[in-house]
Amino acid sequence: MRQPLFSSAPSLLRAVDNVSLSLCRGQTLGLVGESGCGKSTLARMVVRLLAPSSGDILLDGQSVFHGSAEFIQSLPGRVQMVFQDPVSSLNPRRSVGRSIQEVLDIHKEGTRSERRERVEHLLEQVGLRAEHYTRYPHEFSGGQRQRVAVARALIMRPDLVVCDEPVSSLDVSVQAQVLNLLDEMQQRLNLTYLFISHDLAVVGHVSDHIAVMYLGRLMEHAPKDALFAAPLHPYTRALLSAVPVARVRERKAYQRLPSDPAGNLAVDLAGDLPSPLAPPPGCPFNPRCPECMPVCRTDAPPWIQPQAGHSVCCHLYTQP
Template sequence: MGAKEKTAVPLLQVSNLVKHFPIKRGYFQEKAYVKAVSNFSLKIYKGETYGLVGESGCGKSTTGRMILRLLAPTSGSVQYKGQDITHFSDEELRNARKEMQIIFQDPYSALNPRKQIGKAIAEPMSIFNLGEKRQHKQLVLDLLRKVGLQPEHYDRYPHEFSGGQRQRIVLARALAVNPAFIVCDEPVSALDVSIQSQILNLLQQLQEDFQLTYLFIAHDLSVVRHISDRVGVMYLGHLVEEAPTDALFSEPLHPYTRALLSAVPEPNPKKRKERIVLSSEVPSPIDLPKGCVFHPRCPQAIATCKEVVPVLQEMGTGHRVACHLVS
């Protein structure tokens, strides 16, 4: 997907976001911390789709939830439309969330099984006092059509729908408050491949119709390549590379990014590519390695990697990478 033209001011700016979860371990129940996200920063511009990728457990979903303040960050800041929402009061957050919504990975658990889907979609309208209540049903019916469902679905319950249909319902509910920014947290990973493509196309159509901005969280690089304008790569809570989609896939700079891309299946059976197999297991987020967090698995690691934490450096045309091997 080609990069969209950026405005001068980002819609969303995340600066040095950190999240540590306290735990107790060992026989004596000593206090320790799971370092889920470390000094994470990014900018997302109006109208674009920013893809965030990485292995399971790297902190992608935690980052998305902190951006919406569903989780309180340990430190750092989140600015939305120039306002720092990190320390908003409950009332201020309530108003901000009219513009910031989330689509979860499992649409079934995101819906009340005892509530008809028409009422579930209308509920945010009532919570935020949007329009007159007598108009809500018609608004819901319009949203159902927008996401590819039928008016007769209004009175049905979640268990009467397929996984793809339930994801459409969750999409309609997110759109009910007319948001500007949506966090899509693995929205298609639980769906069949044929249904995935339908939902991705729907997301792109809705983005155009409603002027939406997405943070698209996924581990499937093929999906991310299809829908994203820019991509950020996470590893153990750190942003290790960021670039426009075409640049990242044609010229990855970080060894971890190259390893991820080498694992993407090649659709052409006659074409072969080198598979980069990483050694050892992913380190524990409780005891992160000193220096670059990727160095225990990096086939190119040097002495500096084991001692010094690399910083994200600009390599030109929006391509940033945190690696001592790149200069």
């Protein structure tokens, strides 16, 4: 809720609007979209840093907001988050070992020596050394700090880890190392990831399923291979066309729209993301959509499934 400068009437901001997703244990759901589309807001609701004004989030069938007191108390050990910027998410006045161990101290997991031993073992699992326990965040590189952040998220052996753009602040070579680490830890601990990014290439590398978000709403949801092979929504095609590819021949094959019989290349999007305070009527993507129809400007598109397991929110698949 926000109060305009020269008006007494408040304006309503829906950062996340009618979003419904499901995650399967041991798999990764990638959530992709432009900056400001509501991805991080959704992530913070999953870990209970924000509460939704309506709707709910369920873990194993129980509400994370309205479940029993015992269930809610167990959530810090079952749901954890890796933040985008490890510099701001790690306490600069506390050694990385103490930052990781803090949650074990709060829950009184074992003796003090056992807790330290557990932290040192996890530091080695994420590619650091046990003696790094006593060092401070400023003594590490960006990639090493993110490894510390991963260790802190995994110390309680959670079921679900929300990764909110965990590699966007890292160099490309370091990104690959952190992504490989996340994959290795997932295989070892049977983790479930909600992986959030604005980069489809990164999401495609780590995800089993991908959901595409625009202006607080879901546009498309499909298995990774199906979405990359035949994207249905014009916005998804635009995102795919923007993925950098090294070789020109590969770029042409990558950017060709499967639904276009002429094999034309995708065009860049025109205009900027509309303000969430004043979303356009009808389909939120209609002011920028190269395939916009009159119905798109007046009616919100339904959520349909043109193919098995592949859902889209678009009028292109409802018209005769």
